[in-house]
Amino acid sequence: MLLKLELQSNPEALCLVRATVERAAEVLHFHDAETRAIVRSVDEALANVLRHAYRGRPGLPIEMSCSRVEPGGEKAAQGGIEILLTDKGVPVKQAELKGRPLDDIRPGGLGLHFIHESMDEVEFTRKKGKNLLRMVKYLSPSSQAAASEGEQKCR
Amino acid sequence: MQIAARPATGGTILDITGDIDLAHSPAMRKALLQEIKEKKTAKVFLNLEKVRYIDSSGIASLVEGLKASRDQGSRLILYGLSKTVREVMELSRLQKIFEIHDSEAQALAS
Numbered sequence: 001m002l003l004k005l006e007l008q009s010n011p012e013a014l015c016l017v018r019a020t021v022e023r024a025a026e027v028l029h030f031h032d033a034e035t036r037a038i039v040r041s042v043d044e045a046l047a048n049v050l051r052h053a054y055r056g057r058p059g060l061p062i063e064m065s066c067s068r069v070e071p072g073g074e075k076a077a078q079g080g081i082e083i084l085l086t087d088k089g090v091p092v093k094q095a096e097l098k099g100r101p102l103d104d105i106r107p108g109g110l111g112l113h114f115i116h117e118s119m120d121e122v123e124f125t126r127k128k129g130k131n132l133l134r135m136v137k138y139l140s141p142s143s144q145a146a147a148s149e150g151e152q153k154c155r
Numbered sequence: 156m157q158i159a160a161r162p163a164t165g166g167t168i169l170d171i172t173g174d175i176d177l178a179h180s181p182a183m184r185k186a187l188l189q190e191i192k193e194k195k196t197a198k199v200f201l202n203l204e205k206v207r208y209i210d211s212s213g214i215a216s217l218v219e220g221l222k223a224s225r226d227q228g229s230r231l232i233l234y235g236l237s238k239t240v241r242e243v244m245e246l247s248r249l250q251k252i253f254e255i256h257d258s259e260a261q262a263l264a265s
């Protein structure tokens with residue numbers, strides 16, 4: 001595991017999480033656009049926990065972990081990153097997991113769309129009274145090429 | 156996030172600095188709607204040059220501002236979008252819905 005964070009459901013924590021995840025993605029040699037996609041997904045997922053699972057109540061627990069996906073197989077030929085988010089809020093409604101149609105121009109409902117567009121795998125489950133969100137992003141061959149050029153990402 | 160207002164030709168420029176996320180989008184929404192609905196400003200220019208990040212709640216606030224400006228018969232004009240902000244606009248497929256310019260000069264001349 002690369003890192004594990006124990007957070008509270010406070011919106012002010014989001015900027016710290018974004019900075020941390022950005023650095024983790026850089027260390028794993030994701031290129032800039034991929035790093036932004038990962039950061040965006042984590043931020044939107046946490047925002048959904050704050051707004052929907054915890055209904056805006058502050059100080060409630062959220063766990064986040066980031067792990068390296070080792071290279072192997074067709075999808076993960078270059079490896080990647082796996083992010084797990086766990087909360088103890090109300091169950092996620094299956095009907096709400098697809099977001100809304102984008103041609104319906106109105107505020108709200110975009111966060112899930114961003115997550116699905118940005119990550120390679122997105123899986124919601126509920127176990128033992130907890131919501132669990134698993135998101136995976138695989139390194140592209142171009143990211144790996146940049147890494148093998150000798151870029152020192154973690155000093 | 157910080158918001159500062161300054162007068163401009165035919166309207167007001169709102170300079171936004173920082174991240175527009177769940178913690179800060181309510182403040183931007185309030186400033187935007189105040190300018191459009193209460194002050195009835197004919198042109199509201201949103202300067203996003205110093206915005207490093209915007210999330211879906213920020214986009215929702217912009218959409219709300221856009222709808223309010225259309226209701227008022229006024230204009231909401233965005234400029235100075237960073238790569239990150241442009242990406243989110245494209246993901247939302249909203250880049251053609253908003254009036255977007257590269258620079259302040261272009262926005263003011265529009």
